[in-house]
Amino acid sequence: MREEKRISLKHYGLIDPDQIEDYLEHGGYQSLQKALSQPPAAIVQAVKDAGLRGRGGAGFKAGIKWGFTLQTPAEQKYIICNADEGEPGTFKDRLIMEGDPHLVLEGMAIAGYAVGASKGYIYCRGEYPYIVKRLKRAIEQAREKGLLGTNRFESNFSFDVEVRMGAGAYICGEETALIESLEGKRGEPRSKPPFPGVAGLWGKPTVVNNVETLAAVPWIIEHGATAYQQIGASRYPGTKIFTLTGDVARKGFCEVPTDVTLRELVYDFGGGVAGGKKLQAVQVGGTSGAFLPESLLDTPADLDSMAAVGGTLGSGAVLVVDETRDLVDLAVTIASFFKHESCGKCTPCREGTFQLHRLLEKISRGQGSRQDLETLERLMWIMTQASFCGLGHTAPTPILTMLQYFPDPFNNRVNSQAG
Amino acid sequence: MVNLTIDNISVSVPSGSTILQAAQAVGLKIPTLCYHPDQTVKANCRVCLVEVEGARGLQAACSQTVVEGMVVRTSTPLVFKARKAVVELILARHPQDCLNCVRNGCCELQDLAQELGIREIPYAREIKGMPQDKSTPSLVLDPDKCILCRRCLTVCQEVQTVNALGLRARGYQTSVGPAFYQQLNESTCVMCGQCTQVCPTGALAEREEIDKLLDALADPSKIVVTQMAPAVRVALAEEVGLPTGELDMLTLVGGLRRLGFHRVFHTNFTADLTIMEEGHELLERLNNGGTLPMLTSCSPGWINFIETFYPDLLDNLSTCKSPQQMFGALVKTYWAQKAGVDPAQIYSVSIMPCTAKKYEAARPEMQDSGYQDVDLVLTTREIGKLFRMAGIDLKQVPPSEFDPWMGAYTGAGVIFGATGGVMEAALRTVYEVVTGNELANLDFTVCRGMTGIKEAEVDLAGTQVKVAIAHGLGNARQLMERIRAGEADYHFVEIMACPGGCIGGGGQPRQTDNAQRAIRIEAIYQEDVALALRKSHENPEVKQLYTEFLGQPLGDKSHQLLHTHYQAKSKKLK
Numbered sequence A: 001m002r003e004e005k006r007i008s009l010k011h012y013g014l015i016d017p018d019q020i021e022d023y024l025e026h027g028g029y030q031s032l033q034k035a036l037s038q039p040p041a042a043i044v045q046a047v048k049d050a051g052l053r054g055r056g057g058a059g060f061k062a063g064i065k066w067g068f069t070l071q072t073p074a075e076q077k078y079i080i081c082n083a084d085e086g087e088p089g090t091f092k093d094r095l096i097m098e099g100d101p102h103l104v105l106e107g108m109a110i111a112g113y114a115v116g117a118s119k120g121y122i123y124c125r126g127e128y129p130y131i132v133k134r135l136k137r138a139i140e141q142a143r144e145k146g147l148l149g150t151n152r153f154e155s156n157f158s159f160d161v162e163v164r165m166g167a168g169a170y171i172c173g174e175e176t177a178l179i180e181s182l183e184g185k186r187g188e189p190r191s192k193p194p195f196p197g198v199a200g201l202w203g204k205p206t207v208v209n210n211v212e213t214l215a216a217v218p219w220i221i222e223h224g225a226t227a228y229q230q231i232g233a234s235r236y237p238g239t240k241i242f243t244l245t246g247d248v249a250r251k252g253f254c255e256v257p258t259d260v261t262l263r264e265l266v267y268d269f270g271g272g273v274a275g276g277k278k279l280q281a282v283q284v285g286g287t288s289g290a291f292l293p294e295s296l297l298d299t300p301a302d303l304d305s306m307a308a309v310g311g312t313l314g315s316g317a318v319l320v321v322d323e324t325r326d327l328v329d330l331a332v333t334i335a336s337f338f339k340h341e342s343c344g345k346c347t348p349c350r351e352g353t354f355q356l357h358r359l360l361e362k363i364s365r366g367q368g369s370r371q372d373l374e375t376l377e378r379l380m381w382i383m384t385q386a387s388f389c390g391l392g393h394t395a396p397t398p399i400l401t402m403l404q405y406f407p408d409p410f411n412n413r414v415n416s417q418a419g
Numbered sequence B: 001m002v003n004l005t006i007d008n009i010s011v012s013v014p015s016g017s018t019i020l021q022a023a024q025a026v027g028l029k030i031p032t033l034c035y036h037p038d039q040t041v042k043a044n045c046r047v048c049l050v051e052v053e054g055a056r057g058l059q060a061a062c063s064q065t066v067v068e069g070m071v072v073r074t075s076t077p078l079v080f081k082a083r084k085a086v087v088e089l090i091l092a093r094h095p096q097d098c099l100n101c102v103r104n105g106c107c108e109l110q111d112l113a114q115e116l117g118i119r120e121i122p123y124a125r126e127i128k129g130m131p132q133d134k135s136t137p138s139l140v141l142d143p144d145k146c147i148l149c150r151r152c153l154t155v156c157q158e159v160q161t162v163n164a165l166g167l168r169a170r171g172y173q174t175s176v177g178p179a180f181y182q183q184l185n186e187s188t189c190v191m192c193g194q195c196t197q198v199c200p201t202g203a204l205a206e207r208e209e210i211d212k213l214l215d216a217l218a219d220p221s222k223i224v225v226t227q228m229a230p231a232v233r234v235a236l237a238e239e240v241g242l243p244t245g246e247l248d249m250l251t252l253v254g255g256l257r258r259l260g261f262h263r264v265f266h267t268n269f270t271a272d273l274t275i276m277e278e279g280h281e282l283l284e285r286l287n288n289g290g291t292l293p294m295l296t297s298c299s300p301g302w303i304n305f306i307e308t309f310y311p312d313l314l315d316n317l318s319t320c321k322s323p324q325q326m327f328g329a330l331v332k333t334y335w336a337q338k339a340g341v342d343p344a345q346i347y348s349v350s351i352m353p354c355t356a357k358k359y360e361a362a363r364p365e366m367q368d369s370g371y372q373d374v375d376l377v378l379t380t381r382e383i384g385k386l387f388r389m390a391g392i393d394l395k396q397v398p399p400s401e402f403d404p405w406m407g408a409y410t411g412a413g414v415i416f417g418a419t420g421g422v423m424e425a426a427l428r429t430v431y432e433v434v435t436g437n438e439l440a441n442l443d444f445t446v447c448r449g450m451t452g453i454k455e456a457e458v459d460l461a462g463t464q465v466k467v468a469i470a471h472g473l474g475n476a477r478q479l480m481e482r483i484r485a486g487e488a489d490y491h492f493v494e495i496m497a498c499p500g501g502c503i504g505g506g507g508q509p510r511q512t513d514n515a516q517r518a519i520r521i522e523a524i525y526q527e528d529v530a531l532a533l534r535k536s537h538e539n540p541e542v543k544q545l546y547t548e549f550l551g552q553p554l555g556d557k558s559h560q561l562l563h564t565h566y567q568a569k570s571k572k573l574k
Helices: A020-025 A030-036 A040-050 A062-071 A092-099 A101-115 A129-144 A175-182 A211-223 A225-229 A262-269 A303-308 A327-341 A347-364 A370-386 A390-394 A397-405 A407-415 B019-025 B077-092 B108-116 B151-159 B194-198 B210-217 B232-239 B249-259 B267-288 B300-309 B311-316 B323-339 B356-361 B380-389 B411-417 B421-435 B473-484 B514-530 B540-550 B556-561
Strands: A078-083 A119-124 A160-165 A206-210 A239-246 A252-257 A279-284 A290-292 A317-322 B002-006 B009-013 B049-052 B071-073 B139-141 B166-168 B175-177 B204-206 B223-228 B346-352 B376-379 B453-460 B463-471 B492-496
Touching: A020 A101, A020 A129, A030 A101, A030 A211, A040 A062, A040 A101, A040 A211, A040 A225, A062 A101, A062 A206, A078 A101, A078 A175, A078 A211, A092 A101, A092 A129, A092 A211, A092 A239, A101 A119, A101 A129, A101 A160, A101 A206, A101 A211, A119 A129, A119 A175, A129 A160, A175 A206, A206 A211, A211 A225, A211 A239, A239 A262, A252 A262, A262 A279, A262 A317, A279 A397, A290 A397, A327 A347, A327 A397, A327 A407, A347 A370, A347 A390, A347 A407, A347 B077, A370 A390, A370 A397, A370 A407, A370 B077, A397 A407, B002 B019, B009 B019, B019 B049, B019 B071, B049 B077, B077 B108, B151 B166, B151 B194, B151 B473, B194 B204, B210 B223, B210 B346, B210 B376, B210 B380, B223 B249, B223 B267, B223 B323, B232 B249, B232 B380, B232 B514, B249 B380, B267 B323, B267 B411, B267 B421, B267 B540, B300 B311, B300 B356, B300 B473, B311 B473, B323 B346, B323 B356, B323 B540, B323 B556, B346 B356, B346 B380, B356 B376, B376 B380, B411 B421, B411 B514, B421 B453, B421 B463, B421 B492, B453 B473, B463 B473, B473 B492, B540 B556
Parallel strands: A078 A119, A078 A206, A119 A160, A239 A317, B002 B071, B223 B346, B346 B376, B463 B492
Antiparallel strands: A239 A252, A279 A290, A279 A317, B002 B009, B049 B071, B139 B204, B166 B175, B453 B463
16 A cells, blocks of 8 residues: 655644744754755756656756756846646645645745745735735744845845735646736736746746645755655656545545556545446546546556656646546536636637537537537647647647547447437 | 758748748748737737647747757648638638628638638637627727737737727637727727738728718719828829839829819828928927927827827927818818808818828817818728729829819928928928028938937027927837926927828728838838929918918917817717
8 A cells, every 4th residue: 555755745734834933843944044055056956856847737847947047147036936726626735835834935945046036926826815824924924033035044045925816817827827917917828938947027037836846845955856866756756746536435635656556546545436436537637637547547647657648647636537427528517617718819729629618518418420529639639739838738638538538428429419 | 040941941041030930031921810020929820830840739930930950841731731720710700791891802811711722610600799899980890800819909009009909808708909898989099090900800990981972972062172191192002003102193183083072182281281380389389488399299199199198298289280180171261262162062071091080080179160170081991992992993094183272282291191201391391481591401311211219409590409200109108208207308299100100000001011111101202302392381372371361370360270279088079
């Protein structure tokens, strides 16, 4: 039986998140102090050596990101903590921030020191107002203790953090759309390059990391890159928080090394399918994740293994779907979500998500034809090929994998239609 | 330089170039919709898709920069399939009423569908069903026809800094228009019509009023007179299949007579008159401690802009009406008297490069003749349509002279059509009035060209006069901010709402981009230099007007007919 290993959630439930003293007693801010005794480039190198990859979904190497920003000369640089956590079925960032807000602040401060940024922003999901309060309280306490602010630790190091609230748009989890939103503009992705690491917030070099990514940084500084690199899957090392939802016996979360398999997640941690029913599918990674059949449950949940079966690790959301669920119906719900959340900037995503929903609705009503399934494929092809950003690229993934692994419900539905 | 191959053709382009630019350099056309040569790259329509070896998915040629050794393919079955798939998605939610659309035959979406050979749309058609906005006399916004390319947003927000147009809602519900779904006449819209120049479809267009002219021409009780702005002739050539500037003026007069106009005059006449009035107003302000800098007042988009954004600086605005409105006030007074006709019978039509002129003509300030001074404004595009409708080929029309008393003009009036022209014309006259000497060189080339803000210092008999010229409202805004902050010590400032001045106006033939603006400006100065008279105060009919009717510049009659005052945020036509 797999066991948890808690790095980002190391203090979850063990300390009072509203008391900085509690955090300090548990060794809080010592990683920051340790980092400050080393040259910034060494910190960036440690994050590179640790192999830490983004926990938000795309899995970009954090050390490379930091390196871009470190190498770009600028008077002002920024650290942004992406806490927009809008992925349905995902609540890992919430757990970290509500249980251990100072861990996030410490990770941000270390990142700030490493790349030369004096200012950080936490872009927090608008639906988490109580967490915004908690974060603000934590920032206040850290300032009072002289941990955040100007010339801290009797050094030249200055780093301060502000919290900003999102307004509910899914797209603002995309880092450039998040930056646009933070600048007070409509939340829409920017053309890349330039990447935020070089020209981000207000055009300045900016590191954007997910909450979970930043929360791993103090541990890496404390225990060393090698220790982290040796945990989990070699190409996606460390731990990952998974959130288990849907028809699973024990809904909840766990933080485990990244070589955990889907079967272990569903059965060891989730207790299997609820109500003794049979498993139909597992969707991994959030709403844009792949629907995988029982036969693939032994696939490790790391990023590359997921990609190999046509899916993503995404945010680490694991949705269990039992045998009684209608996948076509689920497809309509998913398409409706993307239709609603497309920002509207590019044609393939704006119009594609609209037509995707319409076609699936038509099929689910039993009014679809074989021709509609062909149109659906053509539509999803252009969305993945031509969309401006990841939202449009991946919105078809759940439907594509449903059609790949579970074609029968769709075929049956269109076959019921004469012609 | 970066070397790459596109469709097996070796290309070498400066680093930082896009695939689109590299393809253009070797004569390959990649279809586009949201791309505009004068605008920042948006990359949102996803029509310009190409294959790039080794890249994930297809790339947008407009935004993808070239790299050494890149291998690009622009004409593969995959590329065609993808472009079609994108345009199909647009067409699925676009009205299919092309035959009765204002852009029928000159629509970029129509062209694209034709070029790609789109024959069927695999999706059920569903149109947004949003109402048209006809709240202004100048423009029609039809959100259903909008393909969300956002060129209008760039022009309204970045070029003109008016921000009347924005995006409402998101995703499939996104639409372009004023915030909070207000009407254009409730917004900051100045009706410059630059959005209609960049819109690829029929979503933004001038308010067409050709039928009103046809009704007037058919009414035997009306005397239909017309004036045309200096920028019309050069660009109208493009509408009637001639090279820019190569439509002969007197042939155009002949054409307008064939359309049925009873009298044909020229706004150039009142452009010269404007110089007389405005030049003297400047001298009066200079000599008597008036509010400086004095700002020109010819451009109605600019008037709307200052009323909306800088009402505190309205005292700086010249009290002169625009040439169009001076003409309107005079044709129903001076000309009516001389011709012995009842001004009530006169139907005054102006042909303008401008959509804001429609609004200006309808202003309540513009009734000093005792009637609405100008009854109808048609844009260059509309008059082009009218010639086609009437089957008049301007290449085969015999020339005709202007009607007397309000048709004579000088080169100074002509150059009103280009940015810097009003300033140059004013300097030609003011210099001679002040110094009493004849100007050796009439060409104030410092006033000319597409530079956004131009500055000059002119010696007027020992007095240094500092002038500035801005065209495009973004540039105007920069100047106005400096004036408001007291950081500008200009005496006289020319402002034109549209980039390039009137030759780049919102009512000019499509497509008016900066390259085309430069060509039209060239044509304007060619016309100026070819004229015997190039100074406004030498216009014989203007002299006659002062002798017989007005008395002197800034005299009582002038004040009554030719000058006015504007008000803060005057949106009276709601």
